[in-house]
Amino acid sequence: MSVVQGKNIIRDYHVPGSLTRRAKVVRAVKGISFSVDRGKTLAIVGESGSGKSTLARIIALIDPATGGELSIEGKPVDITKGLTREMRCKVQMVFQNPYGSLNPRQKIGDVLIEPLLLNTDTPAAERRDRAREMLVKVGLPAEHFNRYPHMFSGGQRQRIAIARALMLKPTLLVLDEPVSALDLSVQAQVLNLLADLQDEFNLAYVFISHDLSVVRYIADDVLVMHQGEAVEQGTREAVFADPQHPYTRELFAATPVTDIEAIRQRVARRQALRAAAG
Amino acid sequence: MSLLTIRNLTVRFATSTGSFTAVDGIDARVDRGEVLAIVGESGSGKSVSMLAAMGLLPDTATITADEMTFDSQDLLRMTPRQRRQIIGRQITMIFQEPIASLNPSFTAGYQIEEVLRFNAGLSKRAARARALELFRQVGIPEPEEKLRAYPHQMSGGQCQRVMIAMAIATNPRLLIADEPTTALDVTIQKQILDLLMELQEQTGMALILITHDMGVVAETADRVQVQYKGKKMEEADVLSLFEAPKHPYTRALLSALPENATGDRLPTVGSFMEEAAK
Numbered sequence: 001m002s003v004v005q006g007k008n009i010i011r012d013y014h015v016p017g018s019l020t021r022r023a024k025v026v027r028a029v030k031g032i033s034f035s036v037d038r039g040k041t042l043a044i045v046g047e048s049g050s051g052k053s054t055l056a057r058i059i060a061l062i063d064p065a066t067g068g069e070l071s072i073e074g075k076p077v078d079i080t081k082g083l084t085r086e087m088r089c090k091v092q093m094v095f096q097n098p099y100g101s102l103n104p105r106q107k108i109g110d111v112l113i114e115p116l117l118l119n120t121d122t123p124a125a126e127r128r129d130r131a132r133e134m135l136v137k138v139g140l141p142a143e144h145f146n147r148y149p150h151m152f153s154g155g156q157r158q159r160i161a162i163a164r165a166l167m168l169k170p171t172l173l174v175l176d177e178p179v180s181a182l183d184l185s186v187q188a189q190v191l192n193l194l195a196d197l198q199d200e201f202n203l204a205y206v207f208i209s210h211d212l213s214v215v216r217y218i219a220d221d222v223l224v225m226h227q228g229e230a231v232e233q234g235t236r237e238a239v240f241a242d243p244q245h246p247y248t249r250e251l252f253a254a255t256p257v258t259d260i261e262a263i264r265q266r267v268a269r270r271q272a273l274r275a276a277a278g
Numbered sequence: 279m280s281l282l283t284i285r286n287l288t289v290r291f292a293t294s295t296g297s298f299t300a301v302d303g304i305d306a307r308v309d310r311g312e313v314l315a316i317v318g319e320s321g322s323g324k325s326v327s328m329l330a331a332m333g334l335l336p337d338t339a340t341i342t343a344d345e346m347t348f349d350s351q352d353l354l355r356m357t358p359r360q361r362r363q364i365i366g367r368q369i370t371m372i373f374q375e376p377i378a379s380l381n382p383s384f385t386a387g388y389q390i391e392e393v394l395r396f397n398a399g400l401s402k403r404a405a406r407a408r409a410l411e412l413f414r415q416v417g418i419p420e421p422e423e424k425l426r427a428y429p430h431q432m433s434g435g436q437c438q439r440v441m442i443a444m445a446i447a448t449n450p451r452l453l454i455a456d457e458p459t460t461a462l463d464v465t466i467q468k469q470i471l472d473l474l475m476e477l478q479e480q481t482g483m484a485l486i487l488i489t490h491d492m493g494v495v496a497e498t499a500d501r502v503q504v505q506y507k508g509k510k511m512e513e514a515d516v517l518s519l520f521e522a523p524k525h526p527y528t529r530a531l532l533s534a535l536p537e538n539a540t541g542d543r544l545p546t547v548g549s550f551m552e553e554a555a556k
């Protein structure tokens with residue numbers, strides 16, 4: 001059964017007018033349909049301005065859609081009509097910048113406890129125990145419970161943000177560019193962690209990214225967005241083996257590759273150029 | 279023949295908790311007309327070593343080196359007046375955040391004309407004509423109008439083109455590009471890299487490209503220098519580096535690339551460095 005399903009999702013933004021400019025409506029997401037099953041990853045790929053983060057915020061139940069139907073575990077949701085606690089717990093989000101998404105004045109333990117405090121009736125002692133357990137689960141020592149965010153590196157902070165998202169035992173995690181602010185070696189660690197957690201909790205991921213090499217590694221299905229539209233949608237194998245839309249092909253062509261044969265050809269071309277110049 | 283030579287460069291910063299060594303005995307050399315890529319993760323000292331050569335570090339930095347010369351002129355013992363004849367004229371630099379690198383209060387045209395008048399010694403009228411010519415050369419659409427535009431009225435890619443136009447305005451012999459495409463979308467990244475390589479081939483200037491992206495290295499460099507925690511790990515021509523990386527850290531960086539993933543897990547740099555320590 002699908003954890004989340006979207007049918008023809010639309011999102012409009014109203015840009016207010018001024019003395020010299022008429023008010024207008026910008027359609028950021030133009031009717032996108034998708035579904036994600038338990039334990040699977042849907043990657044949404046696109047450049048800045050493609051509407052991928054807008055869609056992510058709709059799926060994460062942060063912003064309402066202007067049109068279309070969104071259902072979580074088969075039940076339709078409309079956040080303008082209010083959300084049950086149960087629904088709020090099912091979907092959680094991890095943001096791109098781990099430096100901006102943690103309150104600098106809040107201890108890590110409190111960061112993890114807060115979702116439980118707000119959404120559940122868990123007793124205080126159990127809240128603390130679960131927060132400690134979760135720290136260990138994401139690869140941090142439980143002793144870090146009383147530390148502040150500034151005492152952690154970028155990769156560690158992203159682990160904390162992931163831990164916070166998992167505190168409510170969600171079935172769906174929306175990850176908005178979770179590794180693009182991290183160094184390559186740290187990126188590998190966080191991607192490994194995400195894969196482990198997905199196996200352990202049978203989580204569905206909606207993974208927003210602009211990095212095709214990361215998408216190829218992590219995704220089961222891929223949705224390519226361009227100017228608010230889904231220009232290509234399919235399994236990872238199909239999209240990577242035979243991209244249909246010109247925009248997808250353009251994205252592939254622009255992604256730098258470390259292919260030895262390509263390097264050999266480029267070096268040879270430069271040497272020929274130099275020889276010609278004398 | 280060597281254009282910029284750095285031998286045994288060490289940079290220390292005085293901090294509240296004592297002295298911190300950002301660059302620890304680095305050698306670097308770039309020849310005329312060569313493209314050198316300096317690769318490393320954050321904290322590897324890749325930017326600091328170049329800023330030291332340019333004399334752009336704050337007073338808290340202590341710089342020592344056995345040799346630091348540009349075209350046989352000693353950069354270490356130069357008077358500020360002599361340095362200004364070289365920095366910004368024969369050696370120029372572009373940075374990661376193109377929009378932040380430009381002054382938001384002045385038009386793009388004003389800022390490039392300033393460079394042309396003070397560093398290339400042109401008259402006001404000549405500077406205006408040359409600015410237009412440079413904007414055309416770096417492929418800015420509607421160049422006449424963009425001369426009158428403020429940085430916030432242009433996209434990130436266009437701002438980076440303006441920065442490149444300013445950097446090549448004095449016909450430099452060395453251009454240092456510090457993560458020039460990190461803040462840009464992948465299709466724009468490709469355009470900017472193509473432009474830099476095209477300009478390099480046309481003018482025969484040397485180019486130092488500071489990056490953390492192995493894909494960018496593969497598509498641009500002649501020679502590569504890998505840095506880690508302020509030390510040089512490996513130096514090789516681009517083909518040998520990708521074909522047969524010698525240092526464990528380089529191997530770690532290459533295998534941590536998601537596109538090179540074999541199996542379900544990505545190897546992390548930590549596991550490689552343990553292997554190296556044995």
